Amino acid sequence: MPFTIAIIGRPNVGKSTLFNRLVGQKLALVDDMPGVTRDRREGEAKLHDLHFTIIDTAGLDEGPKGSLTARMQEQTETAIALADALFFVIDARIGLTPADRAFADFARRADKPVLLLANKSEGKHGELGAMESYALGLGDPIPISAEHGEGMGELYDAVSKLVPPADDEEEREETDEERAARPIRVAIVGRPNAGKSTLINHLLGEERLLTSPEAGTTRDSIAVEIEHKGRGFRIYDTAGLRRRSRIEEKLEKLSVADALRAVRFAEVVVLMMDAQNRFEEQDLRIADLIEREGRALVLAVNKWDLMDGKPGQISTLRRDADHWLPQVSGVPIVAVSGLMGEGIDRLMQAIVEAYGIWNRRVPTAALNRWFEGAIADNPPPAVSGRRLKLNYITQTKARPPSFVLFCSRADAIPQSYLRYLVNSMRETFELPGTPVRITLREKANPFAHKRKRPN
Incomplete structure (x- = not known):
């Protein structure tokens, strides 16, 4: 220690x-x-x-x-x-x-x-x-x-006189085993009073974080270490995020900035929503921010114990999530009660699975087969009477899965076609919910350096 x-x-x-x-x-x-x-x-x-x-x-x-x-x-x-x-x-x-x-x-x-x-x-x-x-x-x-x-x-x-000096050890590169053993960095975010601190306290089994019916109790982004079923997690509790127009006090601005910093340094972000007021405008803004930051996203609908328990409500949650958040289609959504401890195991499993998808690399051969089929099924549109040519695609990195698409005219490819490719890729390679990045790059013309012959 x-x-x-x-x-x-x-x-x-x-x-x-x-x-x-x-x-x-x-x-x-x-x-x-x-x-x-x-x-x-x-x-x-x-x-x-x-x-x-x-x-x-x-x-x-x-x-x-x-x-x-x-x-x-x-x-x-x-x-x-x-x-x-x-x-x-x-x-x-x-x-x-x-x-x-x-x-x-x-x-x-x-x-x-x-x-x-x-x-x-x-x-x-x-x-x-x-x-x-x-x-x-x-x-x-x-x-x-x-x-x-x-x-x-x-x-x-x-x-x-109190602390022994650190041993001088040469820095060495982290092994794959050590990297896998590191705790997953998880930020819990949401509107004020969504129950973020209550959920973490239940995971810890103690009142480690202050909770109160009054919104704005949490100010700093507090990190706690937990272990769940043999897997380590470093979880950040954050201040509630309100609309910018409603933030007036300097202290709340600092708290919000701290929460946004926690999102940027997290690997998985859990967006907590109130079961009785879910998918409000601010929830959608926060989800869009998480997607733009490239973090893996899990939706947690809290205070589920207050719902009437009618059948089919979980299916309704799934439909609502896909309707309101098409940019992260298939995002995992879990009904929980931080106060009663319901749904905690499902939430932690969803975090682990989202983390695995966020780190996924697609084999090159499978990626090429999918690419050829996707273009054959739905060719890119013609622009100004000229057909766009898509040459090939390759994955450059994971965390999140990111790809480079080589093409003839990058500025002419419509966003709707890129969304088609992303959605097709999600379905084919099972990448639900995680951000998928496609960067366009024009392939160099091998004849561009040659001058035209004079007539």
């Missing part, structure tokens, strides 16, 4: 900024408004030659039992229990507050090594606040600026 450090402190002291600094990416949302972070978020940190797991947490705060604030506090307490050491962060510009003193006692009771970090220490005001922090009794403060990267050398010296 890697050495784990949890970042704790009251809200808005710069915990997420420090987290982003250590992982080398802007994974956690950062804003001046307190309380942006709600769930705990893990990342792989690197500090020179030190490698460890870092956990960003919600700001330590008090709230009535059962409230969202209280459950955020429980997430932080869980992170502390999982950690081997703690970064206790204060805002050096503001100085010590009663909340800092109260939560310093909380950190001491954890009975784990605690490093006191005086963040925002740049300038004279920061120096004074760092001096004040001696009163917490947590040892010498380490003045840092997470935003500007100051004090990282001093932080390294302190952390190196």
Whole structure:
């Protein structure tokens, strides 16, 4: 198990900024408004030659039992229990507050090594606040600026006493077996309050992610590792995606950008819809975005336990999906209940199958036979009285299946004919739901370099 450090402190002291600094990416949302972070978020940190797991947490705060604030506090307490050491962060510009003193006692009771970090220490005001922090009794403060990267050398010296340096190993190429053993990256997306976090909590068997009837509870894209029937998955819970015209607050814009980033880095994307309000305009927009990004798509119709159970409803779902999403014809669709745990096995199987199709390569001989037959059954149309000539097609890559079609006049081939080829390919090679890319390329004319003879 890697050495784990949890970042704790009251809200808005710069915990997420420090987290982003250590992982080398802007994974956690950062804003001046307190309380942006709600769930705990893990990342792989690197500090020179030190490698460890870092956990960003919600700001330590008090709230009535059962409230969202209280459950955020429980997430932080869980992170502390999982950690081997703690970064206790204060805002050096503001100085010590009663909340800092109260939560310093909380950190001491954890009975784990605690490093006191005086963040925002740049300038004279920061120096004074760092001096004040001696009163917490947590040892010498380490003045840092997470935003500007100051004090990282001093932080390294302190952390190196806790974390063993990484072994120097030469980088080697990943084998096919290791690649197959890697977890499938899955992003769960959808409109606000579709039940994304509830579904993931059921998969984990614990309330790892905060849920609430209030839309917009999830802000960061939180990644969790699960194993289902011997197969590993890395699942990203994301913020709900509303229409752009309805997004007004800066924080929601950041959350949406984080969700879209999760889609781009995922391999399979599960679009969750409410069973009672499915295939709304925003659902279709999200599905179209996923197809344009080239990700494998699975539709999950959640809250199925609230439906009346009339026969034929699953068949209706299939017809609706093919009607509203012709660009991903045959996309797998699963009825689930994240709250009751219904349909979970079918959903996970659909994810594995969609991942396999997304990685599929078509044998060249079979591709050529299909191509000749498709052209014979439906020849390309004539444009300006001239017949279009399609020479041959080849697959250039998978993830998603992508092909190059060599032809005589690429700009003259209508989109309707390309859709015919894609749909025929889906049916012939069993590529339901996954994006299929066909790029047109004009074949070079071998006689173009020869000049015409003078009369």
